[in-house]
Amino acid sequence: MLLLLAACATATIETDTSPAVDSGLDSASDPSDSDDAGPEPLELCINEFMSDNDASVADETNAYPDWIELHNPGTTSVALDGWALTDDESKPDKSPLDGLSLEPGGFLLLWADGLEAGQHLAFELASAEGAVALYAPDGRGSVVNYGAIAADFSAARSPDCCTDAGCFEYAFRGTPGESNVVPVTTEVTLLSAGSTWKYLDGGADPGAGWTLPGFDDSAWASGPAPLGYGDTHQVTVVSYGADPSVKPTTTWFRSTVRVEGASSLNAATLRVLRDDGAIVYLNGVEVARSNMPEGAIDATTFASSSSSGAAETSFWTYALDPTQLAEGANTFAVEIHQHSLDSSDLGFDLALVGERVE
Incomplete structure (x- = not known):
């Protein structure tokens, strides 16, 4: 798969070892089929994730698996049939998301615990250096590489689904299922x-x-x-x-x-x-x-x-x-x-x- 760094800006967050980087869009198509701008951005994004959930957010069984949050910034619902998440770019369909959907402006919390059932994914996140990628049915993908992140801290895009350099931030305990934007009060x-x-x-x-x-x-x-x-x-x-x-x-x-x-x-x-x-x-x-x-x-x-x-x-x-x-x-x-x-x-x-x- 061809990694198209020109397709969108890099977003980084400094971690203990290396920055988390949104590498932009990944396309399975022939590069000659793409225009100069590269593939269209995904309708969804990996908005936030926690690779070392020690005791911050519990699932329905009161366990503390790692988690990934998807966000739909658009104005229409997106059915996730054919979409997939993975921690291995060589296996883009490692954890299919069939049967799930995301409402306009909605957030979907997924548990990275290897259980592969409902909102539980087929893989766990690496607690040190790792990657998490989201792939659309047409092969377009978005890959985030990250280094070690302190326990109970998430890497979060702020504002939601941003792609600018430096738009990933640390968030203690994170904001799973909610916007990462802190409202400004007067x-x-x-x-x-x-x-x-x-x-x-x-x-x-x-x-x-x-x-x-x-x-x-x-x-x-x-x-x-x-x-x-x-x-x-x-x-x-x-x-x-x-x-x-x-x-x-x-x-x-x-x-x-x-x-x-x-x-x-x-x-x-x-x-x-x-x-x-x-x-x-x-x-x-x-x-x-x-x-x-x-x-x-x-x-x-x-x-x-x-x-x-x-x-x-x-x-x-x-x-x-x-x-x-x-x-x-x-x-x-x-x-x-x-x-x-x-x-x-x-x-x-x-x-x-x-x-x-x-």
Whole structure:
């Protein structure tokens, strides 16, 4: 078989002994039948493989055979009748793939364990220097030569099915059955710590509906966070009334934030500073409870414990389902509860961070 190095670029990954090299396309046809560009690229590629699977990915029997991943980057399904994988170029049909298929954009994980049944191949991968090749029914093939690769590391094309020089990379435990492309995420601050909040102090219950977007909080005071009393880090001081030995158990806070492109968020995180306990509502729905007892809560419910030291200025993190965020205006309502009526301090701040995949 004629090895046509000009057919596509070489892709390499440095290994312990020698690089893994995508040697390009191999054709069983007479070279005089080929044009200058060589054979057409295969519809599929050897996208990733692990030649020393020590304890990273188990098969259906909980064994740890070596594995090869095929990928179909195209837009149509490919039936694998007539296709084959091999570790020996002189035996291109060593492990036929008849009966299998690959959907558009799909990944197929095959076990290189010598069992030759279903998704188990007729050969094992050499743990030192070796080769793995994929052949199409018409004799076109793609050969990857590799050197020794550390245990539980895969050789993976990134991006998937790339052929450029250097496009193979190491990946600890690999990404079998999934894309090798690591998505790029962007963090978006939706509500900054230190933002301005409406608040109701003095212990007067705000009444029903105070967590809802349409609630009238026009008579509430406002100020930037951190809000509270009794500590030097607070920016806005809220009132606890005339008697420091009988302070209000609960103080209420509200803020509306606009979220643009809410549907494009794939994650969101709440960061809550609370002294002592807090319950956070988003558009009338409870989304976080921190240092508060379970069950029904009212204005007289005490926090579960007292905050002191570093806990008074710490932000507690809670995952928020991004689908709970509406496009446009979103109302956060927070109730801060004290652990006792004579608590020396109170504190509150909140931040919201979203994440988008680029």
